[in-house]
Amino acid sequence: MDYYQEDLAYIHDSGFGDFARNAGAEVITLLQNKGILDGLVVDLACGTGIFSERLFASGYDVLGVDISASMLNIARRRAPSATFLQASLLSAEIPPCRAVTILGEGINYLFDETNDLSTVTRLFKRIYSALEPSGLLAFDTYQRLIAPKGGKQTILREGEDWTVFAQSTAEAGILKRYIVNFRKMGEGYRRTEETHLVRLYTGQDLAKSLREVGFKVRVCQGYGGYALARSRAVLIARKP
16 A cells, blocks of 8 residues: 555644654754765655755755655655655665665654565665765664553644544554544545554664674664654664
């Protein structure tokens, strides 16, 4: 099936873009502090292009990759000077570049059913080969579900013309997220549903894979001054 279809893509862009803005600002600062001031940055799982737009405005060339056509439709309108490709981040061709980013737990999603630790490790190898010396890979991972007693976590969010309800459960290292969307269309609301599966990886397991590939790795609790919840980890990997 298609993921992040039209309504959920719109809702995600309208109501959940703060992560890309806040984390993205810290990643740009990180790149600049490491002397990466220009050149190509590959933004995997780029979503609606919020971070891609900021990268381009900061002087970088940008290739954004996402599996959702609806997300990319918004991204292309937001950042028309960037290049966007519809593909799984696990199989997309990664050209020579100075940095690669995967913001928003993109590495965890089972939109591509081949996603497991061995496949992710192969992705790390391809990124390592594509990066210039001293190039950076920055991404975050969902480690575990923080849920109340009973094992479920529920979220209800509303915007001016939409409402979204999501319920998450986790079992055997897989988070299942059932999502119901209501988007105002004319005088009424359109209801759509999606179910997302997310594979949980610990930051330490991913760091081990990165080091085996050849990266120098830091595991953090956030991007610079932007802290994340305990259920997530940030990994900053540098190619020597």
